[in-house]
Amino acid sequence: MAIGEKAVHLSFVAHALAVAGAVMVLVWCIYFLGGLAWEATNKALIFNIHPVLMLIGLVIIGGEAIISYKSLPLRKEVKKVIHLVLHAIALILGIIGIYAAFKNHNESGIANLYSLHSWLGIALISLYAIQWIYGFLVFFYPGGTLRLRSSSLPWHVLFGIVVYVLVVGNATLGFLEKLTFLESGGLAKYGAEALLVNFTAIVTILYGAFVVMIAISQPSQENDDYGYGYGYSSI
Numbered sequence: 426m427a428i429g430e431k432a433v434h435l436s437f438v439a440h441a442l443a444v445a446g447a448v449m450v451l452v453w454c455i456y457f458l459g460g461l462a463w464e465a466t467n468k469a470l471i472f473n474i475h476p477v478l479m480l481i482g483l484v485i486i487g488g489e490a491i492i493s494y495k496s497l498p499l500r501k502e503v504k505k506v507i508h509l510v511l512h513a514i515a516l517i518l519g520i521i522g523i524y525a526a527f528k529n530h531n532e533s534g535i536a537n538l539y540s541l542h543s544w545l546g547i548a549l550i551s552l553y554a555i556q557w558i559y560g561f562l563v564f565f566y567p568g569g570t571l572r573l574r575s576s577s578l579p580w581h582v583l584f585g586i587v588v589y590v591l592v593v594g595n596a597t598l599g600f601l602e603k604l605t606f607l608e609s610g611g612l613a614k615y616g617a618e619a620l621l622v623n624f625t626a627i628v629t630i631l632y633g634a635f636v637v638m639i640a641i642s643q644p645s646q647e648n649d650d651y652g653y654g655y656g657y658s659s660i
Contacts, residue, residue: 431643432492432495432496432639432642432644435496435635435638435639435642436495436635436639439488439632439635439639442628442632443485443489446480446485446628446629446632447480447485449621449625449628450476450477450481450625451477452621453622453625454476454477455473457617458470459473460473461473461474468529468532468533471525471528471529471532472525474522474525475522475525475526475529476599476600476603477522478518478519478522478525479518479519479522479546480596480629481518482515482518483515483516483592484592484593484596484633485632486511486514486518487511487512487515487519487592488589488632488633488636489511490507490511490512490515491585491586491589491636491639491640492639492640493508493511494508494644495639495640495642495644505564505565509560513557515553516553516554516557519550519553520550523546523547523550526543526546540602541598542595542598545591545595546595549591549592552588553588556581556584556585556588559577559581560581563577563581564577564578564581586637586640589633589636590633593630593632596626596629597626597629597630600623600625600626600629601626604619604623607619607622
């Protein structure tokens with residue numbers, strides 16, 4: 426299945442949304458929440474690392490890893506490396522982001538893993554890691570047989586998109602959870618910060634939607650050697 430629009434055209438919108446989302450979460454965490462810190466007497470500054478790295482890492486860089494296979498007019502071997510490296514960066518940033526949340530909770534005396542958002546976060550980072558390791562072993566090094574790669578690819582693509590959609594959904598759930606805490610502490614419900622958080626969540630959803638559309642769109646090159654997900658011999 427592929428929609429009629431070329432991936433490279435849709436990718437322009439996705440890149441713009443990615444930049445907007447990254448700027449918005451940084452403005453929120455640095456300007457409104459006071460900044461980022463790994464060690465601080467104000468433990469909230471440690472937590473601020475969490476939304477920044479989860480959005481820029483798993484959502485944005487993870488999304489760029491997905492669309493790179495469709496939107497870049499490069500040889501498949503080059504795109505494979507870009508895809509692999511971007512997903513690795515996303516995974517590492519995601520792990521650090523989750524650790525920052527645990528660090529904040531532990532140093533603040535807050536219980537861990539009490540919310541649906543945290544449960545899904547642990548499950549999704551684990552699935553993301555499994556997906557990356559399997560892709561590395563089967564499609565990169567040492568590499569599976571042609572039959573294994575051909576049979577695995579559609580499931581690899583499907584599983585990757587499903588995990589990514591859940592990551593985007595959980596990121597939005599995280600914005601909602603944090604905003605609810607802030608509003609219960611006195612933050613104005615229609616103030617600038619509340620509106621910024623809600624619009625950041627909307628941009629996150631739109632970016633995720635464009636990533637999925639690009640994943641099922643026509644590749645930038647018609648040749649199967651440049652395709653992703655439908656010319657199974659290409660990987």
